[in-house]
Structures are given as structure tokens and as C-alpha cells.
Amino acid sequence: MALIETQQLTKRYGETVLALNGLDLVVEPGITGLVGANGAGKSTLIKILLGLLEPTSGDATVLGYDIAREGPVLRQYVGYMPEHDCLPGDVSATEFVAHMAQINGLPRAAARERTAETLRHVGLFEERYREMRGYSTGMKQRVKLAQALVHDPRVLFLDEPTNGLDPAGRDEMLDLVRRTGAEFGISIIMASHLLGEIERVCEYLVVIDGGHLLQQGPLGDFTAAMGVLAVEVEGEAAVLAANLRERGLRVEVEGRMVLVALEGDERAFDLIRDSCADLGFGLVRLERRRQNLEDLFRPTGRGTAHAAS
Numbered sequence: 001m002a003l004i005e006t007q008q009l010t011k012r013y014g015e016t017v018l019a020l021n022g023l024d025l026v027v028e029p030g031i032t033g034l035v036g037a038n039g040a041g042k043s044t045l046i047k048i049l050l051g052l053l054e055p056t057s058g059d060a061t062v063l064g065y066d067i068a069r070e071g072p073v074l075r076q077y078v079g080y081m082p083e084h085d086c087l088p089g090d091v092s093a094t095e096f097v098a099h100m101a102q103i104n105g106l107p108r109a110a111a112r113e114r115t116a117e118t119l120r121h122v123g124l125f126e127e128r129y130r131e132m133r134g135y136s137t138g139m140k141q142r143v144k145l146a147q148a149l150v151h152d153p154r155v156l157f158l159d160e161p162t163n164g165l166d167p168a169g170r171d172e173m174l175d176l177v178r179r180t181g182a183e184f185g186i187s188i189i190m191a192s193h194l195l196g197e198i199e200r201v202c203e204y205l206v207v208i209d210g211g212h213l214l215q216q217g218p219l220g221d222f223t224a225a226m227g228v229l230a231v232e233v234e235g236e237a238a239v240l241a242a243n244l245r246e247r248g249l250r251v252e253v254e255g256r257m258v259l260v261a262l263e264g265d266e267r268a269f270d271l272i273r274d275s276c277a278d279l280g281f282g283l284v285r286l287e288r289r290r291q292n293l294e295d296l297f298r299p300t301g302r303g304t305a306h307a308a309s
Contacts, residue, residue: 009058019044021211031181033198034191041211042191079148083159089133104151138169155187227262228289235281
């Protein structure tokens with residue numbers, strides 16, 4: 001059974017704003033990155049799937065439950081971490097997360113036990129009795145993750161989980177998201193406009209823009225090996241590049257690296273070896289470049305680049 005299915009899902013705000021436009025989508029269980037620029041329709045899609053917004057038209061199911069007819073039943077199996085700060089400052093993390101656990105159907109004793117376990121998992125066990133008004137942004141993000149996780153859902157919706165965090169905080173949150181999926185076996189839908197974050201955490205990618213599905217598939221299909229060799233030598237990169245051009249190869253210089261287009265010509269390996277020998281350059285590194293997600297959204301990239309730019 002698919003985790004999520006949508007058929008011609010459409011959402012209009014007034015007469016002028018079309019947030020989702022006939023979206024057809026199938027997402028399988030696992031950790032999925034939902035990618036798009038701000039305003040692409042990511043948050044609208046998540047809120048519709050949670051039953052927080054009604055679609056203008058179209059249908060959708062989550063875990064096999066129809067979002068229009070079975071929303072109350074569905075919501076006991078899902079967790080939601082919203083993008084914006086929405087925590088009450090005058091209560092502790094323990095009080096808040098336990099309250100959310102009870103709202104999601106756990107008895108009081110079980111809610112307290114699960115709260116302690118979940119706050120330990122997100123790294124807030126020692127701070128659990130402090131009022132949240134004194135929490136840092138990173139701590140608040142962890143509380144938001146904890147309340148989404150405390151009732152042991154089958155799927156988590158994370159909307160920009162690193163919002164407002166510094167680089168160290170982002171690294172810690174991404175590691176926490178990855179461990180949550182791996183250790184608990186929970187499917188995760190993580191919305192982000194930061195492609196590097198998706199690449200570090202997710203197994204599957206969904207790219208939307210202007211409410212349309214641009215492309216989807218396993219992450220490996222988007223970051224497959226490119227037809228480019230990256231060469232680093234003990235010598236001037238520009239000199240090596242000039243020599244390789246004389247030998248008929250198409251090359252570019254990127255800092256200390258010389259990038260050589262393979263273009264189906266495996267002789268490039270021999271030509272690089274011969275060029276280094278003739279110039280007296282020691283070969284430090286020779287590797288096939290892998291495409292990263294940022295390449296897809298550059299004007300010169302492949303795949304969805306032109307559609308997403």
C-alpha cells in the first residue's frame with residue numbers, strides 16, 4: 001500500500017492564488033524529501049494531507065485513509081512538526097508533550113512514560129522541567145519533533161524542521177531526523193527548500209513547483225554518477241587543463257580541480273595519465289564526480305533543472 005496518493009489535488013486561495021494545481025502523486029513508505037522553493041505548495045500539501053485544509057478539488061489518501069472522510073481516524077497515526085514557532089512559553093516540555101500525547105489518545109500514565117522516552121530521544125531529558133520560554137530555537141525545534149513523535153505515529157510530516165537553526169543546530173536536527181526514521185521505522189515526509197538537507201537525510205525525492213509535480217524518484221536517480229572526472233594534481237591546474245585541451249578533451253578548472261568531460265570517451269583516463277607524466281605532475285586524486293541536488297536547479301544542470309528554475 002502506498003503511503004500517500006493524490007489524484008488531481010487542487011487548492012485555490014481566492015481567485016488569484018493557485019497553490020496546488022491538479023497534483024497527481026504516489027509516495028511509498030520511507031524517508032521522502034518534499035522539495036520546492038518557498039511558495040511551491042509544500043506546506044499547503046502537508047496541511048491538506050493532515051486534514052487542516054480542505055482541497056478545492058481532487059482526492060487524497062494517507063496510509064489508505066481518505067483525508068476527506070476518514071480524517072479523525074487518520075490523525076491518530078500521523079505526527080506533524082509545523083514550520084513556525086507555536087509553543088506555549090509558560091509550561092515545561094514535559095507538560096506540553098504529555099498533553100499532546102493524551103490528545104492523541106494515550107492514557108495519562110502511558111503519556112507520561114512515552115514523554116520521558118521521547119524527550120530523551122530528542123536530547124531534552126535534562127531540560128524537560130524548564131518552562132519553554134527559556135528554550136533556545138534549537139530546543140524548541142526538538143520539542144516540536146517530540147510532540148509529533150510521542151504517540152508513536154506511522155508517518156511524520158516535518159515542515160522545514162531546521163527553520164531558524166544555525167549550521168551546528170541544523171546538523172544535529174538532520175541527524176536526529178535520520179535516526180528517528182532508522183530506529184523507529186517511521187515513514188517521514190520532510191519538506192524543505194534546502195536541497196543539501198534533503199540529500200543528507202532522505203531516500204526518495206518529490207520535486208514540486210507552482211503546485212505541479214516536476215519529478216520524483218529514488219534519491220540515487222537524482223545524484224547518479226556524472227560523466228565528469230575530477231582530477232587533482234601536484235601542480236598548476238590551469239597548466240594541466242591546457243595540456244588536456246590540446247589532447248582533444250573538454251575540460252574546466254574549478255579551484256584546484258580539473259573537471260574532464262568523459263562524453264563516452266574512456267581514453268580520457270589514459271590521456272590524463274600521459275599528460276601528468278609529460279608535465280611531471282603527481283596525481284593526487286582522480287574520481288568520477290557525483291551530481292548533487294543543487295546541480296538539478298542550476299541553469300546548466302540536468303534532469304529537472306530547466307523546469308525548476
